Amino acid sequence: KAGVTQTPRYLIKTRGQQVTLSCSPISGHRSVSWYQQTPGQGLQFLFEYFSETQRNKGNFPGRFSGRQFSNSRSEMNVSTLELGDSALYLCASSFRLAGVNEQFFGPGTRLTVL
């Protein structure tokens, strides 16, 4: 079955702009999590959505937001982009059942802020 897909794969924006990234989870998966990866900070958890509700949130400013739709697809938005937002943004999906919680990651969206 198809894996986690993320669009776009690459994106270039300028400071002050906003950006929306999209994630389609594996069919049947109801949980989507987002991560930011930078060379300096490594992989950091942004937030998790399950059944259209945010269940967990990492330590990121309010400029970072997300949502999940009824078909489990998720989007994340970053407003007022800063140079430091340049990163690989990864999403992961899972069934989110007790005891079964492997995370399946997408290929990521590479965001460059100029």
Place this chain on the structure above:
Amino acid sequence: DAKTTQPPSMDCAEGRAANLPCNHSTISGNEYVYWYRQIHSQGPQYIIHGLKNNETNEMASLIITEDRKSSTLILPHATLRDTAVYYCIVRVSGNTGKLIFGQGTTLQVKP
């Protein structure tokens, strides 16, 4: 979630077993040990997880010490394609997708 400590880098000869250690001395009784790996510029890939018993799947084996304060991921016959950053993560299973990644171990498999 408990913190983990891994060596920053390791080398392994192709065809030999790669043994990647992880210390998690503050692990709680209901926390599992998970291993993921990330091949350059790709998303992390789940490898294996366990609670207290040793586990094996088609990718690797996971050996957890009896006191659960450390574990070892074993790739039995490493190939060049196993070159990646390996992350050991300790967390309560089931009710959250949140993973806390450390710096991981960069495994370089050499011909």
